[in-house]
Amino acid sequence: MSRKTLGLEIREESIAAVLLDSGFKGSVLEKQGYFPIPADKAGDEGIKEALQAIVETLKPAGAACVLGIPTAFVSFRNLSVPFHDIKKIRQVLPFELEPTLPIPVEELSFDFEAVKRDGRQDLLAFAVQKAQIQRYLDLLESVNLRPVVIMPGGYAAARFISTMTADIDDFLFIDTGEGNHTVYAVCSGNVRMVRTLPVASGGNPVIRSLEITMQRTLTAVKESLGIVVNPSTVFSAGPQSPLLTAGNGSSTLLGVPVKSIGDIRTFPRLKGSLNTPDWESGRLDIALALALMETEAVGGVNFSTERSTIQHYWSEYRGNIILTAVLIALSLATALASQFLAVNAKERHLAELDRQLEVVFKSTFPDVTRVVNPLQQMQIKIKEAGDGSNGLDLTGTRVRVIDILNALSQQIPSSVDVQVNRMVVGADNVVLSGNTDTFNTVDDIKGRLENAEIFKGVTISSADLEKSGKRVRFKLKLDF
16 A cells, blocks of 8 residues: 655755655655745745645645754753663653753753663654644644644754764764754764864865864764764765765865765665756655655654654653563463474374384284274284173073182282282182282281172181291181
């Protein structure tokens, strides 16, 4: 499912707009435009007129709007806090910044970019007057646009460039203006420092003055904040960018080459015609970066009040949500693994029982050569044996030998030290001959057998010691 995204970069003299149609496979450029703000209009009327022209030209109805505001309205501060909880940082940030700001914190909106270092959290804080945010919201509302993201345009460009330059650890991005330039220092993918620097006028002294000021700024940042920036490239954009790049890309600052951010147009997931004169001028590059920040889900600061509850909750509790999700996934994986191992263990146990059952069956019925279901086959064999013979019937009685053996096995436990050597079955009695350990055991056996219902009486016929003197021989007469 495709989604349209409108990137708007508002400057003092103009508004750049880029409309993208994005989907799973990437983004397609639909329309773009550069709209000067009429200088003869009073107040915000010029901005309204330019916005109206954008809506009529690009027709961005239903598009998610990403607004880039001028850096002149944003204050930047570096600070460090001893904890990492995002929610807690948001709570204490206004109080930490209050002594350094010329405006009451109640009138400001705050956001920040954080980097963990040495057990602390280094913050680059952004502060914008709520009145300025509301001003832009009202202007866009007048043309039915509601920004889901509001951030400094130069910040969006610096953040998106960092996603395209994985091979470059540190770089500088200069958002040029008529009277001052804003320098963004990016280290390992994070914007670590932002400074707005005044610019001299006229030719080479402009570049030389900027270079000296930047060198002093980077040295001060290193000394005061411990942030070391070793840029390998300098990128630039804005109306004065051609002056820095010398038009042919041969210019240098701080001993490293200065490039435009035109490489954003070559982003692999971006399709469309991006070689028109408007694009070649570089005036649309920051607006494109703003749109791509949304379509590619690149995180960053956001002053929009239109941010959804889900987005806000994710921003505040992202770390806890990810940790909880990982723990749940590990718990589920552990539970599934345990169930799998338990099932395998039971299957192995059942297989071993089946094997033992088959061994017992084959040893009991060696004449059966084909074993399919040992239990069922054994039940059939036992039934056949029972039907074929109910045991040896004694003359004149209903007592069977198997009943006698059953009574003996039930009444004499295996713990009794006794050995039966001979059993003579008569018409009305059985004579047992054997040996045991003591005379008391003979009496115990007699008493136990008297409890069997099958025997009417039990008599000790004889009991004497063997020649060795270690065992007692006995004879018992069991009457039916």
